[in-house]
Amino acid sequence: xxxxxxxxxxxxxxxxxxxxxxxxxxxxxxxxxxxxxxxxxxxxxxxxxxxxxxxxxxxxxxxxxxxxxxxxxxxxxxxxxxxxxxxxxxxxxxxxxxxxxxxxxxxxxxxxxxxxxxxxxxxxxxxxxxxxxxxxxxxxxxxxxxxxxxxxxxxxxxxxxxxxxxxxxxxxxxxxxxxxxxxxxxxxxxxxxxxxxxxxxxxxxxxxxxxxxxxxxxxxxxxxxxxxxxxxxxxxxxxxxxxxxxxxxxxxxxxxxxxxxxxxxxxxxxxxxxxxxxxxxxxxxxxxxxxxxxxxxxxxxxxxxxxxxxxxxxxxxxxxxxxxxxxxxxx
Ligand SMILES: Cc1cc2nc3c(=O)[nH]c(=O)nc-3n(C[C@H](O)[C@H](O)[C@H](O)COP(=O)(O)O)c2cc1C
Numbered sequence: 360x361x362x363x364x365x366x367x368x369x370x371x372x373x374x375x376x377x378x379x380x381x382x383x384x385x386x387x388x389x390x391x392x393x394x395x396x397x398x399x400x401x402x403x404x405x406x407x408x409x410x411x412x413x414x415x416x417x418x419x420x421x422x423x424x425x426x427x428x429x430x431x432x433x434x435x436x437x438x439x440x441x442x443x444x445x446x447x448x449x450x451x452x453x454x455x456x457x458x459x460x461x462x463x464x465x466x467x468x469x470x471x472x473x474x475x476x477x478x479x480x481x482x483x484x485x486x487x488x489x490x491x492x493x494x495x496x497x498x499x500x501x502x503x504x505x506x507x508x509x510x511x512x513x514x515x516x517x518x519x520x521x522x523x524x525x526x527x528x529x530x531x532x533x534x535x536x537x538x539x540x541x542x543x544x545x546x547x548x549x550x551x552x553x554x555x556x557x558x559x560x561x562x563x564x565x566x567x568x569x570x571x572x573x574x575x576x577x578x579x580x581x582x583x584x585x586x587x588x589x590x591x592x593x594x595x596x597x598x599x600x601x602x603x604x605x606x607x608x609x610x611x612x613x614x615x616x617x618x619x620x621x622x623x624x625x626x627x628x629x630x631x632x633x634x635x636x637x638x639x640x641x642x643x644x645x646x647x648x649x650x651x652x653x654x655x656x657x658x659x660x661x662x663x664x665x666x667x668x669x670x671x672x673x674x675x676x677x678x679x680x681x682x683x684x685x686x687x688x689x690x
Contacts, residue, residue, distance in 0.1 A: 384605040409448055410458045416441040417462045418678070420469055424504045425674040426585035427532050431478040433585075434469070442466075442487035449494045461679035466491060467498040504674045512669055513630045527624060528675040530632035531586040533667020538591045538631055540568070543666065546625035553621040555614040559602045562618040562661075565595040565652050575651045579644045580663060582636050592666040594622070595648070597658040615661030626666060636663040 365373060400408070416437050423433040445462060454460065470488050473480055480488070492498055505528065515526035543566055555561060567573050568591075576595070577587040596619050598611035619635060626633040638645075638660045648660060 381605050385608065388605060388608065406452050406456075409444075409452075410456055413441060413445055413448060413462060414458050417445075417465050418676075421465045421504070421676045421678065422531065423585065424468065424472070424502070425531055425676055427589055427670075427673075428585055431473060431476055432480070435481065435484060438466075438469075438484050438487070442484070442491055446487070446491050446494070449491070454495050457679060457682055457685070460495075461503075461677075463492060463495045463498050464503045468502050468504065471502070503677045503679075505677055507669070507673055507675055509669050509671055512632075512673075512675070513627070516628050516630060523628075524624075527627045528678070529634040530667075530669055530673075530675055531634050531665075532670060532673035532675075533586065533589040533591060533632055533665075534670045535589045535591065536668040538666050538668055540566070540592075542629045542631050543592055543594070543626075546622060546629050546631065549625035549628065550618055550622035553614075553618040555617070556607065556610045559614070561599040561602060561611060561614050563597045563599055563658055565597065565654065567593040567595065567652065572651055576648055576663070577665075579640065579647050580636055580638070581640070583665065586634075586665070590665040590667055594664040594666065595652060595654070596622070596661045596664065597654055598661055599655075599658050601657045611659055612661055615659075619662055619664065622664065626664070630669075632667050632669040634665045636665055638662050 419437055420434045423429070445459070445466075448459060452459070454463070466488055470480075470485075470492070479485075512526070512528075512530070515522040517523075518526070547564060547566075551560075553562075567576065573590055573593045574587075576593060577583050577590060580587070583590070596615055598615040600611055603610055623633055623635060638648075640648075645660065648654065649656075654660065
């Protein structure tokens, strides 16, 4: 029947019908995605949601220790808002979770660094820090951020995978010196080993070296405060959408994400400091980047990667990971 119909119905009518069907399916899938997303976020009062949001908030404090333009008294607003929430979390769930322990260690570092410099924190923040830390029995006052030299950071670049993988960290401290384009292109070639659904290889990269354009893009990205000014090359990771079916719509980001991780490893292998930067923006900012860089309408931006040469001495965040049993269910 299908074959018979396709013979008698004009081709352009069939193609119009396919477009309509595809649009209908997309609306249905996106609506279901939206419902699940909304329920998991705004409707959620779960421990996992709370610790995730607190980790995100305190991560900006953790980042503050590793910035090229470190300044005392950073992160007041975050601490003012989130310390009471950290205290409430511990009162409800205790201190066992690795992430709340890591948050406490980060806050303890914050206190130590300011105390040692004789820098007086605002009274309410100092009080809440003490109230929070008193809930933990003996947090070490030793900094948990990782001290690096340019040699130690890349020491394991040719080591077996476990040591190599353990040695990669997001790096936000750059000298401002030029990153050789060859190093970036060599990294891209290696990253192309990344798998992609049906080997469609949708990733398209824009490597920005023009300083003004880098700063124009950096100014609309939220997450580079304190180090965006020293980025030497900016890689915009896009996925070409034109080769996916409606039910594959999220594959663009999966393929883009897998490629990005491989690129982050490849940059580390080539001794280039790098940090993935989110492209979680509103439509105005998404339109704006397209005015600065010739990204096609058929491409979606997955994320950015900031790149730079690393200095002789710097710090990277420890960014503690969850225990494997927290993320694995064996069935
Ligand atoms: C999708 C994605 C978006 C990110 N966005 C930012 C960002 O905007 N700013 C930033 O400083 N780091 C960003 N990061 C880096 C994370 O903060 C970092 O990967 C995490 O803290 C773990 O640290 P590690 O990469 O050193 O293991 C991002 C990472 C990913 C994967």
